[in-house]
Amino acid sequence: MTEILPCPIPVIAIDGPSASGKGTVAQRVATTLGYHYLDSGAIYRIAALAALKQGIDWQDEMALAEMATHLDIRFAAGEIYLNGDIITEAVRTEDISRGASEVAVHPALRAALLDLQKSFRKAPGLVADGRDMATVVFPDAGTKIFLTASAEIRAERRYKQLMEKGIHANLADILQDLQARDARDSQRSVAPLQKSENARLLETSHLSIDQAVNAILDYSRANTGKQVL
Ligand SMILES: Nc1ncnc2c1ncn2[C@@H]1O[C@H](COP(=O)(O)OP(=O)(O)O)[C@@H](O)[C@H]1O
């Protein structure tokens, strides 16, 4: 008799470097499809902030991994809560961006955060963005996208984003920080930022947000029901 296996909950995995548009595009794709959304970068940002609050060094791998096993995190109505406090803005500072990238190099911390990330996979589906969504967290995702743009364009996008929020910024500093983070995220030994072999490359330097969203929706529709292993 042929065994009928349950159909896995679909996942659209979107990886890419900083300010490539992952969060913006992933949230729009999720809203269009009525899927859940995982901002995995926020989890590394929360870990960096929680460590700072608890006086744990960003280099102390074992203390970070221990801390991660009892993080009280909640995402609700667009806000992020840590131990009941709203930290949505606090995790977006440049300091915490660097901290997230620094704590993210530690294999024990990454392992401790794995189940939490996987728990976001709920019906009817999930759109997840980060650095290792397609390679490590959801390797069976049916749609895998590697979203990118040139470093100069990404720095300009981040600059505009900060200016819109009324945050003063310097374009040259942003470009430098972004390149340092790209290098650290790509060169670490575990789950480095890299295009999964079977991911679709989407270069957005000359695409609008709508064009990027539509390209992903089209590609995902063409992939429905398939698992890219
Ligand atoms: N294709 C695009 N064209 C122009 N601006 C974009 C595009 N994609 C994203 N943006 C803008 O770039 C900024 C950074 O995007 P964000 O989603 O925060 O990137 P990431 O999550 O990769 O860091 C946002 O202000 C967003 O509106």
Ligand SMILES: Nc1ccn([C@H]2C[C@H](O)[C@@H](COP(=O)(O)OP(=O)(O)O)O2)c(=O)n1
């Ligand atoms: N899946 C992930 C997501 C983020 N990280 C790390 C590496 C990144 O520099 C930081 C912050 O990620 P985040 O996606 O929030 O950063 P950007 O919005 O792209 O600038 O966390 C990771 O190692 N793995």
